[in-house]
Amino acid sequence: MRNVLITGATSGIGLSLVEKYLQAGDKVYACGRNFQAYLKSSSLIDAEKSDKLVKIVFDMNHHDAIIDVLTEVESLDIAILNAGTCEYIDDAMGFDAELFERVINTNVISIGYCLQALLPKMKQKGHLALMGSSAAFVPFQRAEAYGASKAAIHYLAQSLQLDIPKERLTISVIAPGFVKTPLTDKNDFPMPMLIEPDKAADHIINGINNNKQHIHFPFPFTRFLILMGALPSCIWQWMALRMKRK
Ligand SMILES: NC(=O)c1ccc[n+]([C@@H]2O[C@H](COP(=O)([O-])OP(=O)(O)OC[C@H]3O[C@@H](n4cnc5c(N)ncnc54)[C@H](OP(=O)(O)O)[C@@H]3O)[C@@H](O)[C@H]2O)c1
Numbered sequence: 001m002r003n004v005l006i007t008g009a010t011s012g013i014g015l016s017l018v019e020k021y022l023q024a025g026d027k028v029y030a031c032g033r034n035f036q037a038y039l040k041s042s043s044l045i046d047a048e049k050s051d052k053l054v055k056i057v058f059d060m061n062h063h064d065a066i067i068d069v070l071t072e073v074e075s076l077d078i079a080i081l082n083a084g085t086c087e088y089i090d091d092a093m094g095f096d097a098e099l100f101e102r103v104i105n106t107n108v109i110s111i112g113y114c115l116q117a118l119l120p121k122m123k124q125k126g127h128l129a130l131m132g133s134s135a136a137f138v139p140f141q142r143a144e145a146y147g148a149s150k151a152a153i154h155y156l157a158q159s160l161q162l163d164i165p166k167e168r169l170t171i172s173v174i175a176p177g178f179v180k181t182p183l184t185d186k187n188d189f190p191m192p193m194l195i196e197p198d199k200a201a202d203h204i205i206n207g208i209n210n211n212k213q214h215i216h217f218p219f220p221f222t223r224f225l226i227l228m229g230a231l232p233s234c235i236w237q238w239m240a241l242r243m244k245r246k
Contacts, residue, residue: 003076003123005029007060007114008083008131011037012181016201017080022047024205029073031056032083060110070117078208079118081111082131082174084149086183088142100145107149111156122169127208129172130157134216136175137225138236141243161213172207175216176200177225189243193221 004021008014010032018030022043030038035055038044047053056073058065060083085106087099111130122128133150135143157173164171178184178191179200195218207215216222228236 002026002078003029003074004078004080005031005070005073005076005118006080006082007031010034012183013131013176013179013197013200013204014080014082016197017082017204018053019043020201020205021078022052026077027052027054029054029056029076031058033057033059060106060114063110063113066110066113067117070114070121073118073121075123076118076121076126077123078127078129079114079122080129080131080174080204080208081114082129083110084131084183086146086186088146089144090142092142092144095144103145103149104152107146108152108156111153115160119169124168125170127170127172127211128160129174129204129208129215132157132173132175134175134177134222134225137222137229139240141240166211166213170208170211170213172213172215174204174207175214175222176203177216177218177221193218 004026006014006017006021006028009018009030014032015037018028021028028047030053035057038048038055044053048055056069058069060066083106085103087103089096089099118128130153132153133146135147136150136154140147154173154175157171160171178194179197180194181197184191184194200217203217204215228239
């Protein structure tokens with residue numbers, strides 16, 4: 001039995017990860033604010049009763065709470081820092097600095113506090129995964145806040161990979177394409193190769209089990225974006241500007 005901690009565990013990809021790790025017999029620390037979905041699942045209720053599931057309630061923007069609650073956690077085999085939010089900048093010329101701050105705080109600054117609390121808890125040869133996005137491979141319109149936050153996470157993960165030996169801890173960055181969750185249900189543009197959260201969780205768990213440092217999926221979509229990111233920026237700019245909203 002491994003000890004697994006997942007942030008953003010109350011819906012979407014995080015919730016699917018919780019269900020799959022519990023099915024595999026692991027103990028799961030599930031972090032989030034709103035655990036309503038857990039009341040509807042008999043398997044999650046049973047897992048909590050048998051102490052296989054521990055719910056940890058905190059807001060990623062409450063830094064003292066992050067440190068307080070996470071220092072109470074046992075030593076960990078796997079931590080997946082998955083919590084995140086997405087808001088778009090609709091008017092670049094009338095830039096909304098508060099929106100930018102909200103997204104950067106929730107998606108990036110909080111990760112620093114999670115790392116401070118959790119890195120000392122990670123077992124030898126454990127695995128730490130940070131949730132990035134394929135949006136970090138190339139710039140998208142209206143993604144000045146979300147895309148920048150995910151690009152920061154990619155850099156952070158890759159820098160940690162240099163500073164922490166793989167024999168001590170495998171650090172991976174996860175870059176999904178489009179996954180059908182409450183976060184993407186708000187999108188008003190076409191989402192090619194959209195996959196279900198269940199499938200996304202399978203890719204992530206498979207990547208972690210195989211000690212992959214870069215976990216990206218679905219492959220045709222992410223490979224295409226990685227290729228685009230490597231080409232002269234004028235090519236991607238030409239394509240991105242032709243993508244229409246619904
Ligand atoms: N869906 C996609 O296509 C896609 C693609 C690439 C990357 N991602 C990334 O995958 C991660 C999970 O997203 P999702 O698609 O599964 O969306 P989701 O269903 O909306 O889940 C987001 C999770 O993050 C938690 N969260 C958000 N703000 C929080 C806060 N201030 N404090 C504590 N927890 C907070 C939410 O918990 P509470 O509501 O309980 O607080 C929820 O559990 C995000 O980092 C997202 O950027 C998603």
